[in-house]
Amino acid sequence: MASGQLLRAEALACTGHRHACHVMLYSDTKSQLFGRIPIRHVVLMQVRFDGLLGFPGGLVDPSKETLExxxxxxxxxxLGVAVPVSEEDHVESRLAPAVSAAPSNLITHFYVKKMEEEQIREVEKASASTAVDHGLEVMGMVRVPLFSTKRGGGLGFFLSHSFIGNARSQLINSLLRLHLLSAPELQCALRSSLKMHA
Ligand code: GTP
Ligand code: MN
Ligand code: MN
Ligand code: MN
Ligand code: MN
Ligand code: MN
Known part of the structure; x- marks a missing residue:
């Protein structure tokens, strides 16, 4: 297990900690950008109320309900849809890094769930219409561009935005682990995202 990670059971045994659960919903797709660039997968993130990018999910009190x-x-x-998430979708749990001098008491749990493209479209529709948090906690759902343009656009520019907590590494690690894109493709996008900050 990578450093800083906790087993789900270890994390739940930590008393006096807060818990947050977030999920990466994704699907395969045959859609082509401009009718010629296969986009291969749809990956959903959100623009939060604070302007940061993150995954849908939130604080959970394990004394009142299970994490899932x-x-x-x-x-x-x-999202306006009760997407069922199970223990099998769990990827990792970890203690959030300390904020200035204060030690963190937040444990973040991360999940990934593969859906059908049609289900992703239903989520997108509901999140912009019936979701109670639409325009409040959540400014909108967005798809992560997985392709790269010659000028470093696409995933590279997307990764140069600001993310909440470790959502950026949760995204990068998931894209690699699930083979949603290759390591060289990701390296190329990471290089261009760094140039954006220079
Ligand atoms: P309230 O209903 O207003 O309490 O918000 P919420 O329950 O939806 O909580 P939120 O989604 O903001 O998540 C709680 C905390 O988890 C945040 O303050 C962040 O520190 C952290 N967090 C939020 N999104 C992510 C994410 O995508 N990844 C990680 N690792 N942490 C996140
Ligand atoms: Mn919430
Ligand atoms: Mn939330
Ligand atoms: Mn909440
Ligand atoms: Mn809320
Ligand atoms: Mn693939």
Whole structure:
């Protein structure tokens, strides 16, 4: 297990900590950008109320509900659809890094769930219409561009935005682990995202 990670059970045994659960929903797709660039996968993130990019989900009190039930409740609030998430979708749990001198008491749990493209479209529709948090906690759902243009656009420019917590590495690690793009493609995007900040 990578450093800083906790087993799901270890994380739940930490008393006095807050818990947050977030999920990366994704699907395969045959759609082609400009009718010629295969986009291959749809990956959903959100623009949060604070302007940062993150994954849908939120705070869960494990004394009142399971992590996965709490995550499903948050998805209903933020997406307008109760996407069921199970323990099998769990990827990692870790203690959030300390903020200035104060030690962190937040444990973040991350999940990924593959859906059908049609289900992703339903989520997108509901999140912009019936979701109670639309325009409040969540400014909108966005698709992550996975392609790269010659000028470093696409994923590279997307990664140069600001992300909440470790959502940026959760995204990068998931793209690699799930083989949604290759390591060289990702390296290229990472290089261009760094140039944007220079
Ligand atoms: P409220 O209903 O207003 O409490 O918000 P929420 O329950 O939806 O909580 P939120 O989604 O903001 O998540 C709680 C905390 O988890 C945040 O303050 C961040 O520190 C952290 N967090 C939020 N999104 C992500 C994410 O995508 N990845 C990671 N690692 N942490 C996140
Ligand atoms: Mn929420
Ligand atoms: Mn949230
Ligand atoms: Mn909440
Ligand atoms: Mn809320
Ligand atoms: Mn693939």
């Amino acid at each position: 039930a709490g995550l499903t409740r948050e998805l209903l609030e933020e």
